[in-house]
Amino acid sequence: MERVVLVTGASGGVGLALCRRLLGEDGRIHLCLACRNAQKAEATRDLVLQEYPAAQVSTVEVDLGNLASVLRAAQELRCRFQHLDFVYLNAGIMPNPHVNFKALWKGLLTGRLLHMLTTAEGVMTQTDRLNGDGLQEVFTTNLFGHFILIRQLESLLCGNEKPSRLIWTSSSNARESAFSLSDYQHAKGQESYSSSKYATDLTSVVLNRKFNKQGLYSSVVCPGLVMSNMTFKILPVFLWVLLMPIMFLIRFFAKTYTLTPYNGAEAHVWLFKQKPEYLDPLVKYHSCTSGLGKNFVEPRKLDVDEETAEKFYQKLLELEGQTLEKYGDLLD
Ligand SMILES: NC(=O)C1=CN([C@@H]2O[C@H](COP(=O)(O)OP(=O)(O)OC[C@H]3O[C@@H](n4cnc5c(N)ncnc54)[C@H](OP(=O)(O)O)[C@@H]3O)[C@@H](O)[C@H]2O)C=CC1
Numbered sequence: 001m002e003r004v005v006l007v008t009g010a011s012g013g014v015g016l017a018l019c020r021r022l023l024g025e026d027g028r029i030h031l032c033l034a035c036r037n038a039q040k041a042e043a044t045r046d047l048v049l050q051e052y053p054a055a056q057v058s059t060v061e062v063d064l065g066n067l068a069s070v071l072r073a074a075q076e077l078r079c080r081f082q083h084l085d086f087v088y089l090n091a092g093i094m095p096n097p098h099v100n101f102k103a104l105w106k107g108l109l110t111g112r113l114l115h116m117l118t119t120a121e122g123v124m125t126q127t128d129r130l131n132g133d134g135l136q137e138v139f140t141t142n143l144f145g146h147f148i149l150i151r152q153l154e155s156l157l158c159g160n161e162k163p164s165r166l167i168w169t170s171s172s173n174a175r176e177s178a179f180s181l182s183d184y185q186h187a188k189g190q191e192s193y194s195s196s197k198y199a200t201d202l203t204s205v206v207l208n209r210k211f212n213k214q215g216l217y218s219s220v221v222c223p224g225l226v227m228s229n230m231t232f233k234i235l236p237v238f239l240w241v242l243l244m245p246i247m248f249l250i251r252f253f254a255k256t257y258t259l260t261p262y263n264g265a266e267a268h269v270w271l272f273k274q275k276p277e278y279l280d281p282l283v284k285y286h287s288c289t290s291g292l293g294k295n296f297v298e299p300r301k302l303d304v305d306e307e308t309a310e311k312f313y314q315k316l317l318e319l320e321g322q323t324l325e326k327y328g329d330l331l332d
């Protein structure tokens with residue numbers, strides 16, 4: 001029986017590279033591209049079919065930052081499929097990024113530069129805003145929209161003969177100190193991206209605890225630093241081009257400088273080939289590239305407190321309850 005793979009944020013960057021690589025691994029999968037823009041989704045489908053003309057590729061429209069759109073997409077997917085083998089929860093945003101170059105300079109003097117260049121700790125801030133649902137946009141797009149999506153797809157993911165896999169694109173920028181249970185949407189701070197990725201790690205840990213017995217397995221990956229539309233919003237493209245030789249040099253010391261979306265998708269593709277029972281739920285799988293350009297995957301222990309993870313999960317369930325009450329008319 002064909003395997004069905006759903007990829008969010010499939011229209012560019014890591015998501016698109018992942019779709020191409022997955023079809024290279026197994027041309028018989030049914031690939032469903034989840035994109036917020038229908039035209040982009042069709043263009044992506046055409047692009048993928050040019051490379052793999054015999055592939056089965058469909059599209060579904062979903063704006064992860066808009067909960068009504070997420071509920072409609074879930075309804076559509078429930079009608080189309082009986083089972084989802086893999087869901088790559090990859091779409092993500094980092095709006096209005098600001099780089100603190102002074103901090104990088106200080107890092108050079110204090111010996112923390114390499115750490116800063118790979119995690120952006122103390123280097124990046126963002127300005128977030130409220131979306132149409134009255135929720136923080138980064139939290140909703142990067143985590144909560146995905147959470148609602150998988151919860152609404154539970155019948156396709158849990159309790160079936162075959163296991164199902166969730167693979168979240170997290171980040172090495174995920175940091176406990178950017179996250180707080182009392183402000184889990186990160187309305188007050190300026191590190192909404194870091195907070196949303198830490199929240200992603202917490203969520204994955206609890207999903208494993210609650211759903212492994214029902215055949216659902218969740219993993220988190222970091223694609224490393226990748227040149228994509230997201231990073232092109234951090235610095236102007238010409239500056240990135242000028243910095244490219246330096247970044248290739250940095251890669252000799254920082255293996256997470258994967259730089260291309262193809263390399264960034266290494267951990268996602270590796271997980272596609274693994275048996276879920278053998279994976280560690282408390283590990284993040286990092287895509288890495290050596291100085292000479294060889295790709296590999298490095299597992300690193302997650303920095304999560306399981307009690308905080310459980311408390312946060314309860315808060316997600318509360319917010320889910322409010323969401324479903326608000327959009328009752330969109331439910332079956
Ligand atoms: N680039 C990097 O260095 C790193 C990236 N990551 C993570 O990797 C993932 C992919 O990012 P990357 O490929 O680099 O960035 P891109 O900006 O290239 O891709 C992001 C994708 O997410 C989609 N997307 C954004 N907002 C929404 C939304 N509201 N609803 C549906 N889809 C949406 C975009 O769609 P559209 O084309 O319509 O904009 C696009 O397909 C993200 O989760 C990011 O946080 C993690 C670590 C490092």
Ligand SMILES: CC(C)CCC[C@@H](C)[C@H]1CC[C@H]2C3=C(CC[C@]12C)[C@@]1(C)CCC(=O)[C@@H](C)[C@@H]1CC3
Binds near residue numbers: 099171
């Ligand atoms: C490398 C150059 C010589 C200087 C570039 C300075 C900064 C623009 C980068 C240094 C560390 C980078 C970084 C990210 C963005 C660009 C930097 C801040 C990320 C935050 C991008 C998104 C992620 O998810 C993280 C894994 C990246 C961590 C490193």
